[in-house]
Amino acid sequence: MFITKLNSMREFFQRKVNLKSKSNFIFLLFFITCFTFAINLPAQDTIPADTLKSTPEGLADTTQVAAGDSGLLEKSEDHSVVSNGHSHDEINRGERIFMGLLPFDIKYESCVSCHILKQTDTLNWNPSARDIALKYADKDFAAFKQVIMQPSGIKMEASHKDFNIDDENLKEVKAYLDNLAQTGQAHVKPSIDNLLIFLFLGLLLTWAIIELIFLRKLKWKFIPIIILLGAFSWQVQIISTDAMRLGRQQDYAPDQPVKFSHKVHAGDNGIDCKYCHTTVEHGKSAGIPATNLCMNCHIIIREGTNSGKFEIAKIVDAVEKKKPIEWVRIHNLPEHVFFSHAVHVGSGKLDCTQCHGQVQEMDIMKQQNDLSMGWCVNCHRDTKVQFAENPYYDQYIKLHEDLRTGKIDSITAEQIGANDCMKCHY
């Protein structure tokens, strides 16, 4: 009777569409539309430069970032010979020198091997090509040459030791960098592997249906049925995982404007979390420290072990030019949720690493937990609150009594109302 059902479905469709052997045609048409869609999707690269610095999530899943093209510059629009005082030839030569493509018999490393052009996942302590370009865009060639050929910092001295690039080539590199500062970074397209898989499954699905109803070429019906069910359930799984991950940013580790490493500060140097994040015990937000707090140490310390002078110079520059540093915020809760650090750290006496992970081992700060409601609520059920000697909980007279008489031996956050809906969704 399953077969009769399929037959009746087929007849229904054929009657409705009023053609018999056009089923092949329909199939082909559908195939073509899917393919054109799949091919045109990568052309949606209208992504502004600074979203590249954060990993986007969604169907176009991007656990790896750079899948784009070779990062060649876009030529300036008006196609003039001279742009910004430099000719196109100069800029192109500079680019090739930067990437170590010529001259051929050089003994030193190419610039790009330390000063990267494309974004990568791993931490590179050296300033990227764009960082350098931006910093020296308004400085003249003499200053640029001075820094490269006679560096003052320890790290730079070591790495720039055997440079013997001549002035003309250096000028071309500067021309390239000036252009880079203006034109910005190459667009990095998001990876669409997941999307392609999803579409491919859709195709399989469609083929299976059409095979079952119209074509009936295969003898064993269970093959298209299994493919149908398998493809569909995989699609559902992709959708549901991505839906649940919607709005969450676990493992989000964006590039920050200054290469600040918690490992160096909190780990190697042992600075306490609360030294910088001062408002954590009294306010809703722990607070990213103001630049004058950085200057407490960095007014003296101008050279870092890993990053040399470049990064610290950025904060000194910010204070001098009176431009606050625009950090990229990592832990974002949706607008409808109320979260207060004061309750958790100030009263609940939680340790920072319990929610934020082992920050003192992170060079690039990342979001350790998904901060979903389920995660919060579970912790409220399990975590024991420090009840004794905590003036915040003095009002819970009955709970104190029960503790004293031994009726209960510990209090979880849930018992003092942490899982009341109104506490967070008021």
Next chain:
Amino acid sequence: MTKYWRSIEELNDPVSFRKAEMRLEVDAKRNGIQNQPASRRDFLKTFGFSVAAASLVASCTKPVHKAIPFLIKPEEVTPGMANYYASSYFEGNEYCSVLVKVRDGRPIKIEGNSLSPVSQQGTSARVQASILNLYDDFRFKTPIKRGEATTWEEVDGYIENKIGQLKRDNKKFVLLTSTIISPSTKAVINKFLAEYPNAQWLQYDAVSATGILKANEISFGKAFVPDYRFDKAKVIVSFGADFLGTWLSNVEYTKGYSAGRKLLEAGDEMSRHYQFESGMSITGSNADVRIPIKPSEEGVLVASLYNAISKAKGFSSVSTPASTYDLSGLVTDLLENEGKSLVVSGSNDVNIQLVINGINNLLGNYGKTVLTGKTLNTHQGNDTEFETFISELKDKTIAGVMCWGVNPVYNHPAGTEIKQAFEGLELSVSFAEKDDETTATCHWVCPSPNYLESWNDAEPKTGSFSLAQPTISKLFDSRQVQESLLKWSGSENSDFYTYLKNYWVENFMGQQSEFADSRMFWNSTLQIGVFEPANFAGSELNYSENGLSESMSKIKPANNGWEIAFYESVALSNGNDANNPWLQELPDPIAKVSWDNFAAVPVKWAVENGIQNESVIKVNGIEMPVIVQPGQAADTISVALGYGRVIAGKVGDRVGQNMFPMTVVENGAKKLWLAGATIEKTEKTYELAISQTHHSMEGRPIVRETNFDEWKINPAAGNEVKGRTRKTRCYIISRSRI
């Protein structure tokens, strides 16, 4: 069990009222489902969802959130955490010392300042709503010259020139302000007047206390409003004074009144409160004994009371028209509590106030519950002087006017004449924050900032001082009036902050001994917000019976016929804040009507004439919607002032009817009631926003009440829950049988 009812219909016929209510609800729901156009909620639901879906499909990237900290973080300021700054609110004759909650550089909430002995952490509706006035888009953004935006240089250039010219030609110009209680501002004004001897400073209040001022001038030799101590009074008698609502210093009086009636332990006593008034007010609803009277009967009653007390004490009595009420119980009560009683009147008639002074004197209240050493400074406007001003305007002896915080075109009965006169002036300047009827006639506007953006000080009662500080940088291009005046009187430094600080250090630092350093003194005083010099001793003045017998003879008998009583409503008071949507939305505490004023009519007359809520009647030719008010005195109608603005902003324009043109200035004082009114019925109705019948208790014992005698026997009286227990018990029993 006491019966509570939400409207007269419910009182008369509760069953059918509730049926009608339920029918209304069902109809509303049915209509809502069927032919209601898509509500805002539905729109947001669909819109929100489709935007989310569309953005998801379109971009697949989440927006990047930036966190930008301070470059140099001030120690006390943390983003997201609020700081509280002490300031003073004084607008429209109402004073409160306040704490302003400021978060991220923006004031967001006003609270009362607990350190103030005057307002004692209290605020009123207008004070709370004043936070919104700061963010009012209708405010002037720049100085204005004849309707066009201009600059301060142009303004200063012209005005300095002009007043210099007026000085040379010896032509008079008037600085017309509302009551100014700021000692430093008074110093600035005096400096200005010294520089320009042809200028006059006149204070004008929309609803003044001229009666009290003039009466005290006759009785004590000085025009002032005394300090009424409601907390010290065991018997309080009020003739039409809504002291818990809008009379003089209502926040202070509420605190005093409630202190006198607070029962915490056995042995506490409550004061007894008698209220004589026409329309139901908050004060009247709190009174122990309330007698509805017509406004014209007030004089007669007051005189009879004086005579009764005078006779009981063995003095002679003056002949007055007979009163219809038996005051013997009241007289006995008052005589038993001599020195601990308080008799007040809200009338602006100097004769009535003189008799009230006489009564208080006979009862020995002066120096005990009515203090003359400490005066209330919030109402200094004198209507007689303003009448002189109007006649001078019409005679064209005044060449220029500078208006600050006044709106006589709106709130004076001769408003249209004033407007015409203003238009013909050589110089007309307004210092208003936002446009209003008077400012619209002025050629130059020098906008002043909101009080939350200004430096100021205040002396609401002699010997109690407070400061006001800015809680946000000036939002628009405005300049404090004091700075304008300083500049025009030729000071090199017209910064009012420096002036204020120096004034305080010079004048007040010597009156305290805690701080020897001027900076510490200033910072500490500014932080606390209030200052009371230790060695302030106001001496009581001597009462004299001047003019008492004359005024008694001037008391006229009560009129027949309809009378209209005007009152300031709790929400809008004199109408300055008409553009404040919170105040317009605030239901009147008694009638529960928002957004309109109405005529409150007596129940008996309404029933006899088939008038209900929302019917329209013509009151002296003006059509007003009706509220049937239990407690309204027979043959009286009460209407609120402060409505009917025409230039207030998009919220306040044309809401309600302006009743100020119907007030009259009689005997040099603005009379707030009208005799011989004509009332006509019409067949129209007008929809009012009434929330009177909302919030049913649904049979639950939410409101509990008891009275003083029962409380004395049992302090837990009234808490017995007599809801539906009987029925519940039966239910349980029948259940267990099964």
